[in-house]
Amino acid sequence: MYKAAGALMIIAAFSFVGYSFCRALGRRCSSLEEFRKLFSLLRSEISLKLTPLEKAFAAIGSQYGNSCFILCADKLPELGAQEALINALKSTASEYMLRGEDIELLSAAAVGLGKCDLKNQLKHLDYAVSLIDNSIVRAKKEREEKSRLFMNGAVLSGVMLTLMLL
Amino acid sequence: MMIVSADVQQMRSTPVELLPLKIRRYFYALDTDDFREIRLRAGGAVCVCSGSGKRYISKYGKLTESVKGAVTVSPNDIEEAVDILTLSSLYSAQDEIKNGFITARGGHRVGLCGRMTSGGDFVTDITGLNYRFAREVIGAADMAAEAVFNNGNIKSTLIVSSPGCGKTTFLRDLIRQISDKGVNVSVVDERGEIGAVHNGMPAFDLGANTDIFDMCGKTEGMKLMIRSMSPQVVAVDEIGDEEDISAIRAAARSGVSVFATIHASDWRKDIGKELTACFKCVISLSDRHGPGTVEELVYV
Incomplete structure (x- = not known):
């Protein structure tokens, strides 16, 4: 009886680990998609209304409940746009399951932010959005490839360990 | 308080x-x-x-x-x-x-x-x-306000001085005083200096009956204001172009008075008659006793 309960617990624990990995992959994809949407909205704010960045980040961030944009708006007067966005991305990376490569990529959008005229600012944001698009494709592919592997692998590892212990 | x-x-x-x-x-x-x-x-x-x-x-x-x-x-x-x-x-x-x-x-x-x-x-x-430094000096245009607004008759006024003699401050106070007398004033604030609008709120008091068109070209802004806000007075800062003159003429034809400022050290020599003819009153300022010193107030 105890053995059966222990075996179940081991399998459940390993399954949970596998599920966590899968969830992180899914969350990363949805986060990148969210950031893509937010940067597109930022582009629209800038191109249509010439809204200053602090106001634009605060408005978009609070509208979509994005803590990264809200934090960026808070820190922007003190640090400047570029530094504020990079800092906010780093601070909220774990919340959005973003990896180092994602931070680097999203930081590319921060470089030169607020430092050039409208035409170049929009070009820069377009470039950043296209980079995020590519990253989303890669992240989705990775999720498809690895999520089943993680899940099955974790369950099987749990079963194997249980058998070994028995 | x-x-x-x-x-x-x-x-x-x-x-x-x-x-x-x-x-x-x-x-x-x-x-x-x-x-x-x-x-x-x-x-x-x-x-x-x-x-x-x-x-x-x-x-x-x-x-x-x-x-x-x-x-x-x-x-x-x-x-x-x-x-x-x-x-x-x-x-x-x-x-x-x-x-x-x-x-x-x-x-x-x-x-x-x-x-x-x-x-x-x-x-x-x-x-x-x-x-x-932009400053609000309440009462800067006390003397001129009475001369400009006489028994409900508002005279188109040109404020003339060299740079840094307080033209904008003077114009701002003139607008405030005329507006508080119940006159509809439309301000075309091309550089955002007159009203200093920030987040939709003017930082300076421009009176109870003033509408501000912020960061809009003078010529276009004057046309739009006359068409849409039915003002009795249109106020603009730092005129000078041919286009400005034709817009002021168009305003006069519509029965709207104009308050404007222009850079010049001696308005009689430096400003063409074509422009002064658009106004009924010219106020010349200097900084002899500090910015905003009224040197001359002439009915043209």
Whole structure:
């Protein structure tokens, strides 16, 4: 009886680990998609209304409940746009399951932010959005490839360990 | 008791708060009431123009006549200053920058110079900034208001002076006084200096019956205001182009009076009759007894 309960617990624990990995992959994809949407909205704010960045980040961030944009708006007067966005991305990376490569990529959008005229600012944001698009494709592919592997692998590892212990 | 909200207080901030941090700290102990301009030039000394002349800021935070030992401005300071002035959003002020200035919160106009891009549509590598203090002087136009507004008859008025003699301050007070008498005044504020609108709220009191069209070209703005706001008076700052004159004529034809300012040291010599003919009253200002000294008030 105890053995059966222990075996179940081991399998459940390993399954949970596998599920966590899968969830992180899914969350990363949805986060990148969210950031893509937010940067597109930022582009629209800038191109249509010439809204200053602090106001634009605060408005978009609070509208979509994005803590990264809200934090960026808070820190922007003190640090400047570029530094504020990079800092906010780093601070909220774990919340959005973003990896180092994602931070680097999203930081590319921060470089030169607020430092050039409208035409170049929009070009820069377009470039950043296209980079995020590519990253989303890669992240989705990775999720498809690895999520089943993680899940099955974790369950099987749990079963194997249980058998070994028995 | 007058209650001023934190927002309004912030809008009325002095240009000192818009300086880069390294330079700002030298101003903390100084009385800036008398200041008219602060000039920052990359590689040069921080220069202050006040009623008592031109002086520099020493490293001990005091005003000095000598450039020696004065606080110098680095290109990084200029970059930081532009960042503060544009709220880290250069693109949002690009139309102003193209015209050689940025209007900061509080209505303070900051003139700038640098390198014009080949297309002539932007200034990069900014090397010099001139912070001009915008002030509200209630009662500056007391004497003129009665002459301009007589028994419900409003005279189109041209305010003339050299730069820095208080034209805009005078115009602002004239607008306030006329507006408070129940006259509908439309202000076309091309540089955002008259009303200093920030987040949709004017920082200066322009009267109870004033509508402001902010950051809009004078010619276009006057047409739009006359068409849509049915004003009795249209007020504009710093006219001069042929287009401005034709817009003022069009306003006069519509039965609308115009208050305008123009740069000139002697209006009789420097301003063409074509322009003065559009006005019924010319007020000439100087800074003989401080900015806004009325030298002459003439009915044309």
